[in-house]
Amino acid sequence: MDLNSLKLFLEEELVLIPSELKEIQLAQKLKKQFEGQEEDEEDNIISEMGSSSQVASNGNLMEQEERAYLEKNQKLQYEGEIEKGxxxxxxxxxxxxxxxxxxxxxxxxxxxxxxxxxxxxxxxxxxxxxxxxxxxxxxxxxxxxxxxxxxxxxxxxxxxxxxxxxxxxxxxxxxxxxxxxxxxxxxxxxxxxxxxxxxx
CATH class of the missing domain: 3.40.470.10 (Uracil-DNA glycosylase-like domain)
Known part of the structure; x- marks a missing residue:
């Protein structure tokens, strides 16, 4: 919450000591940076999860399609030389x-x-x-x-x-x-x- 928003709740006048004002500003700045970092990390984790699950899902799909193709196109296994047909x-x-x-x-x-x-x-x-x-x-x-x-x-x-x-x-x-x-x-x-x- 910034200082302008704070005065809406207070009926009396607010007096700030300059050293306290610096601490409040520093705290707000750190809070914003921390929140920004958290959002970035969360976005990264979500995008990583999405891409890794998509890769896994694509990998499984490709594996299934390849297995189906190989099964459908496998050469016939047999014993013998079929010399007499x-x-x-x-x-x-x-x-x-x-x-x-x-x-x-x-x-x-x-x-x-x-x-x-x-x-x-x-x-x-x-x-x-x-x-x-x-x-x-x-x-x-x-x-x-x-x-x-x-x-x-x-x-x-x-x-x-x-x-x-x-x-x-x-x-x-x-x-x-x-x-x-x-x-x-x-x-x-x-x-x-x-x-x-x-x-x-």
């Missing part, structure tokens, strides 16, 4: 040892080995590029179980051969279900003989 897709992330061994017995029965095929998990397929199957360019595709991919729409019934352009598809039960069921094993073997033109 056979793509095998199985449900899940990976095969247990006994199921893997079972699959390779099936492949051996149709005269195929790992170098002849591309072996892909449904999880790997779900995060790969949309055209990843076309890039591999298989002649035949066998799908074991449920998958999250556009080719799943071709499946009208298990153990039937579906032709799409120059490519043939065969959809079957999950490998675990086939491994545990003799009837499904016979069903699979019967259709594989037709699919690969095997006379045994």
């Amino acid at each position: 056979l793509l095998i897709i199985y449900q899940g992330k990976q095969l247990d040892n006994n199921i893997r061994e079972f699959l390779f017995k099936i492949l051996g029965a149709i005269s195929f080995s790992l170098k002849d095929i591309a072996l892909v998990s449904s999880e790997s397929l779900s995060i790969a590029q949309d055209n990843s199957i076309e890039q591999l360019d298989p002649h035949k595709v066998i799908v074991f179980g449920k998958i999250n991919h556009t080719i799943a729409g071709l499946n009208t019934a298990f153990y039937e051969i579906i032709t799409e352009g120059e490519r043939e598809f065969l959809f079957a039960d999950d490998l675990v279900a086939i491994f545990e069921d003799e009837t499904l094993k016979r069903k699979l073997w019967k259709i594989l003989q037709v699919f690969f033109n095997i006379n045994k």
